[in-house]
Amino acid sequence: MSQTAHIPSHRKPRRSASSRALRAGVTGGILTLTVAGTAVSASAAEPTAETTQELPTLTADLALNTVQSADATQQAAFSYQLQDQQEQAAGKAKSEAKKAKKAKTEAERKAKEAKERAERAAAKRAAAAEKAREQRASRTAERTTLSTTSTTSTSSTSGNSSDASSSDASSTPQTEAPSTSTGGGNAATVVNFVKAQVGKAYVSGAMGPSSYDCSGLTSVAFRQVGVTLPRVSQAQSTFGTQVSLSNLQPGDILYWGSAGSAYHVAVYIGDGQFVGAQNSGTGVVQRSMSYDMPTGAVRVL
Template sequence: MEEPLIPVVPMSHTAHIRSHRKPRRSASTIAMRAGVAGGVLSTLAVAGASGAANAAEPVTQTLELPTLTGDVAAQVAQSAAATQQAAANYELQAERDAAASAAAKEAKKDLAEAKQKAEAKKKAEEARRAAAEAAATRSSERTTLSASASASASTGVSAPASGSVGTVIAFLKAQVGDAYVMGATGPNAWDCSSLVQAAFRQVGVDLPRVSQDQSMQGTDIPLSSIQVGDILYWGGKGSAYHVGVYIGNGQYLDAANPSKGVVIQDLSGYPASGAVRVL
């Protein structure tokens, strides 16, 4: 066999100079450098792995964000629901408070009205009793006056008058003899209606001025049931042309006419058309 040819590498022209020769690497140096290189590579591998891990962290956090965000959203929704419920509760409580306040005001108003009605009813009852008592008193006075008038007619002695009806009769009798003047209102001259008006004014009864209106006052009384103090009228009710006052014993007192003046007359001579009672 032929031996392989070994190529001949020409030497550098400086190879014979020692200072220009490249030092040969020993095995230990190569090993050391290999170890160092291995260590560096290991370090780089670790660093690379660490960097990869560090680079992966944001990805991991990003993947977890939806879970965290979902939890926060749930908490926010729960808080909003709680806030809304609290607001609804406050609104409901406010409505209840307003309703209670309105009910209290209404109850207070009803109570005040009930008290007013009770007071009005009480006053009306008192007025009714007073009116009944006054009516009984007037009836008694009329009876007394009628009896006294009858006694006076038989004996010729004037009987004293008392009470409200008596005051009216006493005033009328005090005017007997005064003149009759149409439209006159006293104190020394009268017409029929002004004399009746003035007489009842003595006891606080305010009658209209003219005969027609005076015939519309008070309560209608049948002529068969007239009593002392009743107002007599001649003509139609509401259109009367003359008035006077019954004084008992079939007599009445009036401002008759210009020729008679204020006089006492018998009903039998000039019967009245009707009567009203204001006392």
């Protein structure tokens, strides 16, 4: 028996070993990977096995197309965004233009209405002025007529009085009615009475002694000389003889409004002055005719 028979061998046993080698290549646009595997057994070397796997790869054209596609996509996104902004700006501009047009139309409408109102007002003023001129002309003509009539009537009355005096010289004297006599004394009495009432109150329908209305004052004043006037202004404006405002005498009755439809009366006291119960705010006052020019006048005394 050999002495070395029991001595273990110092040679390391062969272990299975395998190795793989990776080879890569591009063939016809396809990436080719070749994996070579080698396994060696403990006893003998085994033949090498090769495995080939193909993986897709990007060609230069495909990579370029991909880049171009990304650029195109980004450019399209920019275009859409720009178009959207343009559409929004156009819509806003259209809305602003519509508002401006509406405001312009409204302004034109208001200007037209204002112009029409001004024209109507001017027409009314012109009509009122023309009416006032006609009324003044009518009053002037009426006063001239009344003055002429009054003068003629006075001359006729004087002639008749002279004839009557001559006729009465051989007949029984007639009694004179003092209530209708004409004289400075009666007019002075009326004037002094109305002056004494200045400052008293105005009360509608009142006839003294502490308050009057306009026709109440004239009625009571003429009672002082025995003349009974109608109670209201309308009737007093036609009682007696119509006289011109340019031919007034103290004691004449002034009236405002048309004869027969006067709305106010007062007593002329001379020097362009009158006394009348004006209203509840002023009471009985003495005023200049220029303060409130009357329409006409009648002479009772």
